[in-house]
Amino acid sequence: MSGYRFDRLKVLVVDDNQHMRKLVVTILQAFGTIQIFEAESAELAWSLLHDVNPDVIVLDWMLTGMTGLEFTNMVRTNAGCPNPFVPIIMLTGYTQIDHVRQARDAGVTEFLAKPVSVKGILTRLTAVIEHPRPFVRTKVYYGPCRRRRDKEEYRGPERRTAPQDNAQHSMAAAG
Amino acid sequence: MAKQQPIELFMPPNILKAKMGGGIGGLDMAAVKRAEQAIETLKTEFTDWIAADVTKLSACRDAYAATPGKETCGDLYRASHDLRGQALTFEFPLVARVAAILCKLLDSEKVNPPLALIDAHVNAIRVIVKQNIKDKADKTAAVLIKELDVRVDEVLAKPA
Incomplete structure (x- = not known):
């Protein structure tokens, strides 16, 4: 038993596929999370970010309009972002190492390849709670230490x- | 002489840990069990979900056939990418495999990939779902998938 108070966690789930959102939300609810917000686009997620200030973002890469990578970059570098340190767990069908590197370079905190699994989500949540990564600021990068x-x-x-x-x-x- | 790049490294306050309470290590297996039970309940909807995804794929195929181009090809790629990522969760591993090959074709630098080959993938996915083939060792499907993979590699090997 990890003893985490998941009922205190505020999560924003961003995915343009409603089934995938429902799957992730169901898993989070089973963990005990109550405050779950959904967005079907990065644009809506950006708006929600200001309204609800989530503790964690679960983000799909392939979104209609702004991509998950572009959104991550915006969260990390846009002066209007309420919390540029918010952990971002990228959930994606991409599995090649090059994609993992791209996600890392955009400022993603944790990478989780589909198919979605309960243990996969819990492991990544535990990682962002227990082992937050230091942040790095250089001329060309701002985000979690890579x-x-x-x-x-x-x-x-x-x-x-x-x-x-x-x-x-x-x-x-x-x- | 290369200049030293200025780097600032800092640790943001771990607010989340304070908010969530102290973990004592390891996964919360009770939470895992609860979530897996919730997924089991959700499984009754998986067939409808994948059917909806296949309908979307078919619609994107039709749009591409009517107006081949970057935009319609991108929509078709996104639909196949969704299936690649989700079909395994929805217990259709062969659909995930076919969708992955279709993604390989659509993600290439080829301009307007051949419709006949796209159709072969879309039709294969339709048949797998319609016949409810969930066994990833299905021999007929394995032959078909191998053939699709070979055909796509042939197209990708041709000079642009």
């Missing part, structure tokens, strides 16, 4: 702060 491995895995010089001989390396790994 490094996912433990520090212990890398034993070289500190790439973000190393002097000029490591600068190129630093830029490649920025964020």
